[in-house]
Protein backbone atom coordinates (compact mmCIF):
# COMPACT_ATOMS: atom_id res chain seq x y z
CA UNK A 435 0.00 0.00 0.00
CA UNK A 436 2.70 2.43 1.04
CA UNK A 437 4.66 1.57 -2.12
CA UNK A 438 1.66 1.82 -4.37
CA UNK A 439 0.85 5.20 -2.85
CA UNK A 440 4.27 6.64 -3.56
CA UNK A 441 4.73 5.18 -7.02
CA UNK A 442 6.62 7.80 -9.02
CA UNK A 443 7.44 8.68 -12.61
CA UNK A 444 9.33 5.94 -14.39
CA UNK A 445 11.66 8.07 -16.52
CA UNK A 446 13.01 11.58 -16.82
CA UNK A 447 11.00 12.05 -19.99
CA UNK A 448 7.89 11.05 -18.06
CA UNK A 449 8.67 13.61 -15.35
CA UNK A 450 9.32 16.37 -17.88
CA UNK A 451 6.19 15.49 -19.90
CA UNK A 452 4.00 15.56 -16.80
CA UNK A 453 5.46 18.77 -15.35
CA UNK A 454 5.60 20.51 -18.72
CA UNK A 455 2.03 19.31 -19.19
CA UNK A 456 1.13 21.12 -16.02
CA UNK A 457 2.99 24.25 -17.01
CA UNK A 458 1.73 24.38 -20.58
CA UNK A 459 -1.93 25.24 -20.50
CA UNK A 460 -4.49 27.93 -21.02
CA UNK A 461 -1.85 30.21 -19.55
CA UNK A 462 0.33 29.75 -22.63
CA UNK A 463 -2.16 29.60 -25.44
CA UNK A 464 -5.06 31.68 -24.15
CA UNK A 465 -3.60 34.11 -21.59
CA UNK A 466 -0.07 34.68 -22.88
CA UNK A 467 -0.95 35.92 -26.40
CA UNK A 468 -3.55 38.39 -25.20
CA UNK A 469 -1.23 39.66 -22.47
CA UNK A 470 1.54 40.14 -25.05
CA UNK A 471 -1.05 41.90 -27.20
CA UNK A 472 -2.08 44.21 -24.39
CA UNK A 473 1.40 45.11 -23.26
CA UNK A 474 2.89 45.87 -26.63
CA UNK A 475 4.48 42.72 -28.04
CA UNK A 476 8.23 42.07 -28.28
CA UNK A 477 9.44 44.05 -25.28
CA UNK A 478 7.02 42.17 -23.02
CA UNK A 479 8.19 38.87 -24.48
CA UNK A 480 11.80 39.69 -23.72
CA UNK A 481 11.12 40.63 -20.09
CA UNK A 482 8.96 37.56 -19.72
CA UNK A 483 11.74 35.24 -20.92
CA UNK A 484 14.21 36.88 -18.53
CA UNK A 485 11.85 36.27 -15.60
CA UNK A 486 11.23 32.66 -16.59
CA UNK A 487 14.90 31.75 -16.61
CA UNK A 488 16.22 34.06 -13.89
CA UNK A 489 13.51 33.44 -11.30
CA UNK A 490 11.26 30.72 -12.68
CA UNK A 491 13.92 28.03 -13.00
CA UNK A 492 15.33 28.48 -9.45
CA UNK A 493 11.77 28.40 -8.11
CA UNK A 494 10.91 25.22 -10.01
CA UNK A 495 14.07 23.67 -8.55
CA UNK A 496 13.03 24.74 -5.06
CA UNK A 497 9.61 23.13 -5.34
CA UNK A 498 11.18 19.96 -6.73
CA UNK A 499 13.67 19.88 -3.84
CA UNK A 500 10.84 20.07 -1.32
CA UNK A 501 8.85 17.39 -3.07
CA UNK A 502 11.64 14.92 -3.69
CA UNK A 503 13.25 15.42 -0.29
CA UNK A 504 10.00 14.83 1.58
CA UNK A 505 8.34 12.37 -0.79
CA UNK A 506 5.03 13.94 0.20
CA UNK A 507 2.11 16.06 -0.99
CA UNK A 508 2.42 19.81 -0.46
CA UNK A 509 1.04 19.89 3.08
CA UNK A 510 2.91 16.74 4.05
CA UNK A 511 6.13 18.22 2.66
CA UNK A 512 6.04 21.10 5.13
CA UNK A 513 5.08 18.71 7.94
CA UNK A 514 7.90 16.29 7.13
CA UNK A 515 10.65 18.82 6.47
CA UNK A 516 9.93 21.14 9.40
CA UNK A 517 8.07 19.05 11.98
CA UNK A 518 8.76 21.51 14.80
CA UNK A 519 7.66 24.57 12.89
CA UNK A 520 3.94 24.08 12.51
CA UNK A 521 3.35 27.61 11.18
CA UNK A 522 4.80 26.55 7.81
CA UNK A 523 1.88 24.21 7.39
CA UNK A 524 -0.38 27.19 6.80
CA UNK A 525 1.49 27.61 3.50
CA UNK A 526 0.54 24.05 2.64
CA UNK A 527 -3.09 24.84 3.41
CA UNK A 528 -2.93 27.97 1.29
CA UNK A 529 -1.61 25.85 -1.59
CA UNK A 530 -4.51 23.40 -1.20
CA UNK A 531 -7.01 26.26 -1.16
CA UNK A 532 -5.39 27.83 -4.24
CA UNK A 533 -5.60 24.51 -6.05
CA UNK A 534 -9.31 24.17 -5.35
CA UNK A 535 -9.99 27.72 -6.53
CA UNK A 536 -7.75 27.71 -9.61
CA UNK A 537 -8.97 24.30 -10.68
CA UNK A 538 -12.59 25.56 -10.41
CA UNK A 539 -12.37 28.66 -12.56
CA UNK A 540 -9.78 27.17 -14.91
CA UNK A 541 -12.12 24.29 -15.71
CA UNK A 542 -14.85 26.72 -16.70
CA UNK A 543 -12.65 28.16 -19.45
CA UNK A 544 -11.40 24.66 -20.31
CA UNK A 545 -15.05 23.60 -20.69
CA UNK A 546 -15.68 26.45 -23.15
CA UNK A 547 -12.75 25.22 -25.19
CA UNK A 548 -14.23 21.77 -25.29
CA UNK A 549 -17.46 23.16 -26.68
CA UNK A 550 -15.52 25.19 -29.23
CA UNK A 551 -14.06 22.00 -30.72
CA UNK A 552 -17.60 20.94 -31.48
CA UNK A 553 -18.72 24.35 -32.73
CA UNK A 554 -15.66 24.73 -34.94
CA UNK A 555 -15.86 21.15 -36.22
CA UNK A 556 -19.52 21.56 -37.10
CA UNK A 557 -18.66 24.64 -39.13
CA UNK A 558 -20.75 26.93 -36.92
CA UNK A 559 -18.42 29.89 -37.51
CA UNK A 560 -18.29 29.51 -41.25
CA UNK A 561 -19.47 32.54 -43.17
CA UNK A 562 -20.43 34.37 -39.97
CA UNK A 563 -19.71 38.05 -39.40
CA UNK A 564 -17.49 39.00 -36.49
CA UNK A 565 -20.55 40.34 -34.64
CA UNK A 566 -22.26 36.99 -35.05
CA UNK A 567 -19.16 35.18 -33.76
CA UNK A 568 -18.99 37.45 -30.72
CA UNK A 569 -22.68 36.76 -30.20
CA UNK A 570 -22.09 32.98 -30.24
CA UNK A 571 -19.48 33.43 -27.49
CA UNK A 572 -21.70 35.58 -25.31
CA UNK A 573 -24.81 33.44 -25.86
CA UNK A 574 -22.88 30.36 -24.85
CA UNK A 575 -21.09 31.76 -21.80
CA UNK A 576 -24.17 33.51 -20.38
CA UNK A 577 -26.30 30.40 -20.79
CA UNK A 578 -26.87 28.46 -17.56
CA UNK A 579 -26.70 24.78 -18.38
CA UNK A 580 -24.50 24.34 -21.37
CA UNK A 581 -21.25 25.71 -19.83
CA UNK A 582 -21.98 23.75 -16.65
CA UNK A 583 -22.31 20.59 -18.72
CA UNK A 584 -18.92 21.15 -20.37
CA UNK A 585 -17.37 22.10 -17.04
CA UNK A 586 -18.58 18.80 -15.59
CA UNK A 587 -17.38 16.87 -18.60
CA UNK A 588 -13.93 18.41 -18.36
CA UNK A 589 -13.59 17.64 -14.66
CA UNK A 590 -14.82 14.11 -15.37
CA UNK A 591 -12.08 13.51 -17.97
CA UNK A 592 -9.48 14.94 -15.62
CA UNK A 593 -10.64 12.61 -12.85
CA UNK A 594 -10.58 9.65 -15.22
CA UNK A 595 -6.85 10.14 -15.74
CA UNK A 596 -5.94 10.97 -12.15
CA UNK A 597 -7.80 8.04 -10.64
CA UNK A 598 -5.52 5.66 -12.57
CA UNK A 599 -2.55 6.91 -10.60
CA UNK A 600 0.78 8.55 -11.26
CA UNK A 601 2.25 6.06 -13.71
CA UNK A 602 -0.70 4.58 -15.57
CA UNK A 603 -2.75 7.75 -15.47
CA UNK A 604 -0.71 10.94 -15.36
CA UNK A 605 2.64 9.91 -16.83
CA UNK A 606 1.19 7.76 -19.60
CA UNK A 607 -1.36 10.37 -20.67
CA UNK A 608 1.13 13.25 -20.68
CA UNK A 609 3.73 11.23 -22.60
CA UNK A 610 1.19 10.74 -25.39
CA UNK A 611 -0.53 14.13 -25.33
CA UNK A 612 2.47 16.45 -25.07
CA UNK A 613 4.14 15.37 -28.35
CA UNK A 614 0.74 15.62 -30.09
CA UNK A 615 0.37 19.12 -28.70
CA UNK A 616 3.76 20.13 -30.05
CA UNK A 617 2.98 18.71 -33.50
CA UNK A 618 -0.38 20.48 -33.69
CA UNK A 619 1.25 23.71 -32.62
CA UNK A 620 3.92 23.48 -35.30
CA UNK A 621 1.26 22.75 -37.92
CA UNK A 622 -0.71 25.83 -36.90
CA UNK A 623 2.43 27.97 -36.92
CA UNK A 624 3.31 26.86 -40.44
CA UNK A 625 -0.22 27.71 -41.58
CA UNK A 626 -0.08 31.10 -39.91
CA UNK A 627 3.32 32.26 -41.15
CA UNK A 628 2.57 31.26 -44.72
CA UNK A 629 -0.38 33.65 -44.87
CA UNK A 630 0.00 36.82 -46.91
CA UNK A 631 0.83 39.70 -44.61
CA UNK A 632 2.04 37.48 -41.78
CA UNK A 633 5.26 39.41 -41.26
CA UNK A 634 3.51 42.25 -39.45
CA UNK A 635 2.45 39.82 -36.76
CA UNK A 636 5.95 38.41 -36.43
CA UNK A 637 7.34 41.93 -36.13
CA UNK A 638 4.85 42.68 -33.40
CA UNK A 639 5.93 39.61 -31.47
CA UNK A 640 9.69 39.73 -32.01
CA UNK A 641 10.66 43.38 -32.48
CA UNK A 642 10.92 44.83 -29.00
CA UNK A 643 9.45 48.30 -28.74
CA UNK A 644 10.41 49.38 -25.24
CA UNK A 645 8.32 52.52 -25.43
CA UNK A 646 5.24 50.28 -25.31
CA UNK A 647 6.34 48.63 -22.07
CA UNK A 648 4.86 49.96 -18.83
CA UNK A 649 5.60 49.18 -15.18
CA UNK A 650 2.35 47.27 -15.18
CA UNK A 651 3.59 45.29 -18.15
CA UNK A 652 6.70 44.27 -16.22
CA UNK A 653 4.61 43.16 -13.24
CA UNK A 654 2.25 41.24 -15.48
CA UNK A 655 5.22 39.49 -17.03
CA UNK A 656 6.31 38.26 -13.61
CA UNK A 657 2.76 37.24 -12.65
CA UNK A 658 2.35 35.49 -15.98
CA UNK A 659 5.64 33.63 -15.49
CA UNK A 660 4.48 32.30 -12.09
CA UNK A 661 1.10 31.24 -13.43
CA UNK A 662 2.49 29.71 -16.56
CA UNK A 663 5.11 27.66 -14.73
CA UNK A 664 2.48 26.44 -12.21
CA UNK A 665 4.50 27.92 -9.36
CA UNK A 666 3.51 28.92 -5.85
CA UNK A 667 0.83 26.38 -5.11
CA UNK A 668 2.63 23.15 -4.53
CA UNK A 669 2.03 21.65 -7.93
CA UNK A 670 5.71 21.06 -8.54
CA UNK A 671 6.21 19.97 -4.93
CA UNK A 672 3.68 17.24 -5.57
CA UNK A 673 5.19 16.26 -8.93
CA UNK A 674 8.67 16.60 -7.41
CA UNK A 675 7.78 13.86 -4.97
CA UNK A 676 7.40 11.53 -7.99
CA UNK A 677 10.71 12.46 -9.64
CA UNK A 678 13.32 9.68 -9.53
CA UNK A 679 16.28 10.10 -7.21
CA UNK A 680 18.72 9.82 -10.12
CA UNK A 681 17.13 12.58 -12.22
CA UNK A 682 19.00 15.84 -12.51
CA UNK A 683 16.78 18.56 -11.02
CA UNK A 684 18.53 21.42 -12.83
CA UNK A 685 18.13 19.75 -16.21
CA UNK A 686 14.53 18.78 -15.53
CA UNK A 687 13.66 22.33 -14.42
CA UNK A 688 15.35 23.96 -17.40
CA UNK A 689 13.58 21.55 -19.78
CA UNK A 690 10.21 22.42 -18.27
CA UNK A 691 10.83 26.17 -18.45
CA UNK A 692 12.13 25.85 -22.01
CA UNK A 693 9.17 23.74 -23.16
CA UNK A 694 6.73 26.13 -21.52
CA UNK A 695 8.33 29.17 -23.14
CA UNK A 696 8.61 27.45 -26.50
CA UNK A 697 4.89 26.69 -26.57
CA UNK A 698 3.99 30.22 -25.43
CA UNK A 699 6.15 31.71 -28.19
CA UNK A 700 4.78 29.28 -30.76
CA UNK A 701 1.25 30.22 -29.66
CA UNK A 702 2.21 33.81 -30.39
CA UNK A 703 3.63 32.77 -33.77
CA UNK A 704 0.44 30.87 -34.57
CA UNK A 705 -1.87 33.67 -33.48
CA UNK A 706 -0.38 37.10 -34.26
CA UNK A 707 0.49 36.71 -37.96
CA UNK A 708 -3.05 35.46 -38.55
CA UNK A 709 -4.58 38.25 -36.47
CA UNK A 710 -2.59 40.89 -38.39
CA UNK A 711 -3.08 39.26 -41.77
CA UNK A 712 -6.85 39.53 -41.34
CA UNK A 713 -6.82 42.97 -39.77
CA UNK A 714 -8.06 41.96 -36.30
CA UNK A 715 -7.13 43.59 -33.02
CA UNK A 716 -4.25 41.89 -31.14
CA UNK A 717 -5.13 43.71 -27.91
CA UNK A 718 -8.68 42.44 -27.65
CA UNK A 719 -8.03 40.73 -24.30
CA UNK A 720 -9.36 37.44 -22.89
CA UNK A 721 -11.83 36.95 -25.73
CA UNK A 722 -8.95 36.88 -28.27
CA UNK A 723 -9.02 33.15 -28.87
CA UNK A 724 -12.79 32.71 -28.68
CA UNK A 725 -13.98 35.78 -30.58
CA UNK A 726 -11.12 36.88 -32.78
CA UNK A 727 -9.60 33.57 -33.85
CA UNK A 728 -12.78 32.03 -35.30
CA UNK A 729 -12.88 35.05 -37.67
CA UNK A 730 -9.28 34.47 -38.56
CA UNK A 731 -9.88 30.79 -39.30
CA UNK A 732 -12.95 31.76 -41.27
CA UNK A 733 -10.88 33.77 -43.65
CA UNK A 734 -8.35 31.07 -44.47
CA UNK A 735 -8.57 28.05 -46.72
CA UNK A 736 -9.43 24.87 -44.79
CA UNK A 737 -10.43 27.14 -41.90
CA UNK A 738 -12.73 24.56 -40.32
CA UNK A 739 -9.91 22.04 -40.06
CA UNK A 740 -7.45 24.51 -38.55
CA UNK A 741 -10.02 25.94 -36.15
CA UNK A 742 -10.93 22.49 -34.91
CA UNK A 743 -7.27 21.54 -34.52
CA UNK A 744 -6.61 24.74 -32.61
CA UNK A 745 -9.34 24.03 -30.06
CA UNK A 746 -8.22 20.40 -29.77
CA UNK A 747 -4.76 21.72 -28.99
CA UNK A 748 -6.11 24.13 -26.39
CA UNK A 749 -8.14 21.35 -24.78
CA UNK A 750 -5.12 19.04 -24.55
CA UNK A 751 -3.07 21.82 -22.99
CA UNK A 752 -5.80 22.56 -20.46
CA UNK A 753 -6.32 18.90 -19.61
CA UNK A 754 -2.70 18.18 -18.75
CA UNK A 755 -2.83 21.22 -16.44
CA UNK A 756 -6.07 20.27 -14.69
CA UNK A 757 -4.60 16.81 -14.20
CA UNK A 758 -1.80 18.38 -12.15
CA UNK A 759 -4.24 20.54 -10.22
CA UNK A 760 -6.33 17.52 -9.31
CA UNK A 761 -3.22 15.52 -8.38
CA UNK A 762 -2.17 18.17 -5.83
CA UNK A 763 -5.53 17.65 -4.14
CA UNK A 764 -5.73 13.89 -4.50
CA UNK A 765 -2.18 13.39 -3.14
CA UNK A 766 -3.17 15.54 -0.17
CA UNK A 767 -6.46 13.71 0.44
CA UNK A 768 -4.80 10.29 0.15
CA UNK A 769 -1.84 11.05 2.40
CA UNK A 770 -3.29 13.49 4.89
CA UNK A 771 -6.93 12.41 5.08
CA UNK A 772 -6.11 8.73 4.44
CA UNK A 773 -8.70 8.33 1.71
CA UNK A 774 -8.46 5.68 -1.00
CA UNK A 775 -7.35 7.13 -4.32
CA UNK A 776 -10.72 6.61 -5.96
CA UNK A 777 -12.64 8.21 -3.09
CA UNK A 778 -10.15 11.09 -2.92
CA UNK A 779 -10.57 11.68 -6.66
CA UNK A 780 -14.36 11.67 -6.54
CA UNK A 781 -14.40 13.87 -3.43
CA UNK A 782 -12.01 16.50 -4.79
CA UNK A 783 -13.62 16.50 -8.24
CA UNK A 784 -17.06 16.98 -6.68
CA UNK A 785 -15.94 19.93 -4.56
CA UNK A 786 -14.26 21.52 -7.57
CA UNK A 787 -17.37 21.01 -9.66
CA UNK A 788 -19.54 22.69 -7.01
CA UNK A 789 -17.26 25.75 -6.85
CA UNK A 790 -16.89 25.63 -10.64
CA UNK A 791 -20.67 25.92 -11.08
CA UNK A 792 -20.60 29.21 -9.18
CA UNK A 793 -17.72 30.43 -11.36
CA UNK A 794 -19.56 29.40 -14.50
CA UNK A 795 -22.73 31.19 -13.44
CA UNK A 796 -20.66 34.36 -12.96
CA UNK A 797 -21.06 34.91 -16.67
CA UNK A 798 -24.83 34.47 -16.62
CA UNK A 799 -27.31 34.12 -13.77
CA UNK A 800 -24.85 35.29 -11.09
CA UNK A 801 -23.36 38.06 -13.17
CA UNK A 802 -24.64 40.75 -10.83
CA UNK A 803 -23.61 38.94 -7.68
CA UNK A 804 -20.34 40.63 -6.84
CA UNK A 805 -17.95 40.63 -3.91
CA UNK A 806 -15.61 43.61 -3.68
CA UNK A 807 -16.75 44.58 -7.15
CA UNK A 808 -15.83 41.20 -8.68
CA UNK A 809 -17.93 38.30 -9.87
CA UNK A 810 -17.15 34.98 -8.21
CA UNK A 811 -15.03 33.96 -11.20
CA UNK A 812 -13.22 37.31 -11.19
CA UNK A 813 -12.69 37.15 -7.44
CA UNK A 814 -11.11 33.69 -7.50
CA UNK A 815 -8.97 34.61 -10.47
CA UNK A 816 -7.79 37.81 -8.83
CA UNK A 817 -7.33 36.33 -5.35
CA UNK A 818 -5.18 33.49 -6.62
CA UNK A 819 -3.17 35.40 -9.24
CA UNK A 820 -2.62 38.57 -7.19
CA UNK A 821 -2.26 37.15 -3.71
CA UNK A 822 -2.25 33.40 -3.19
CA UNK A 823 0.26 32.37 -5.87
CA UNK A 824 2.80 35.14 -5.12
CA UNK A 825 2.40 34.56 -1.35
CA UNK A 826 2.76 30.81 -1.89
CA UNK A 827 5.82 31.29 -4.08
CA UNK A 828 7.34 33.70 -1.56
CA UNK A 829 6.77 31.32 1.34
CA UNK A 830 8.11 28.35 -0.62
CA UNK A 831 11.26 30.15 -1.63
CA UNK A 832 11.85 31.41 1.92
CA UNK A 833 11.29 27.90 3.23
CA UNK A 834 13.77 26.31 0.85
CA UNK A 835 16.24 29.19 1.12
CA UNK A 836 16.25 29.70 4.86
CA UNK A 837 14.44 26.93 6.72
CA UNK A 838 15.68 23.86 4.89
CA UNK A 839 19.32 23.15 5.82
CA UNK A 840 21.53 24.03 2.85
CA UNK A 841 23.17 20.62 3.15
CA UNK A 842 19.78 19.16 2.22
CA UNK A 843 19.19 21.35 -0.80
CA UNK A 844 22.73 20.78 -2.01
CA UNK A 845 22.25 17.07 -1.54
CA UNK A 846 19.09 17.13 -3.68
CA UNK A 847 20.61 19.27 -6.42
CA UNK A 848 23.75 17.16 -6.61
CA UNK A 849 21.94 13.83 -6.16
CA UNK A 850 23.92 13.04 -3.05
CA UNK A 851 27.19 14.32 -4.50
CA UNK A 852 26.97 12.38 -7.77
CA UNK A 853 26.48 15.53 -9.87
CA UNK A 854 28.65 18.62 -10.00
CA UNK A 855 26.73 21.53 -8.64
CA UNK A 856 28.91 24.54 -9.29
CA UNK A 857 25.90 26.79 -9.65
CA UNK A 858 24.76 26.08 -6.08
CA UNK A 859 25.75 29.46 -4.61
CA UNK A 860 24.02 31.39 -7.37
CA UNK A 861 20.91 29.31 -6.94
CA UNK A 862 20.92 29.82 -3.17
CA UNK A 863 21.42 33.56 -3.58
CA UNK A 864 18.47 33.73 -5.96
CA UNK A 865 16.23 31.70 -3.71
CA UNK A 866 17.23 33.61 -0.58
CA UNK A 867 17.28 37.17 -1.89
CA UNK A 868 16.38 37.84 -5.53
CA UNK A 869 13.20 35.79 -5.75
CA UNK A 870 11.79 36.99 -2.39
CA UNK A 871 12.44 40.63 -3.29
CA UNK A 872 10.80 40.25 -6.71
CA UNK A 873 7.83 38.48 -5.16
CA UNK A 874 7.37 41.10 -2.45
CA UNK A 875 7.34 43.75 -5.18
CA UNK A 876 4.65 41.91 -7.15
CA UNK A 877 2.62 41.46 -3.98
CA UNK A 878 2.77 45.10 -2.97
CA UNK A 879 2.09 46.36 -6.46
CA UNK A 880 -0.74 43.83 -6.79
CA UNK A 881 -2.37 44.95 -3.55
CA UNK A 882 -2.04 48.58 -4.55
CA UNK A 883 -4.30 47.78 -7.43
CA UNK A 884 -1.96 47.36 -10.36
CA UNK A 885 -3.67 44.88 -12.63
CA UNK A 886 -1.74 41.61 -12.71
Ligand code: PHE
Nearest residue numbers: 457459460461462661662664
Ligand atom coordinates in the same frame (compact mmCIF):
# COMPACT_ATOMS: atom_id res chain seq x y z
N1 PHE B 1 0.47 26.60 -15.68
C1 PHE B 1 -0.87 26.39 -16.09
C2 PHE B 1 -1.11 27.19 -17.37
O1 PHE B 1 -0.26 27.87 -17.85
C3 PHE B 1 -1.86 26.80 -15.03
C4 PHE B 1 -1.60 26.16 -13.72
C5 PHE B 1 -1.32 26.93 -12.62
C6 PHE B 1 -1.63 24.77 -13.59
C7 PHE B 1 -1.03 26.36 -11.40
C8 PHE B 1 -1.35 24.20 -12.37
C9 PHE B 1 -1.03 24.98 -11.28
O2 PHE B 1 -2.17 27.16 -17.92
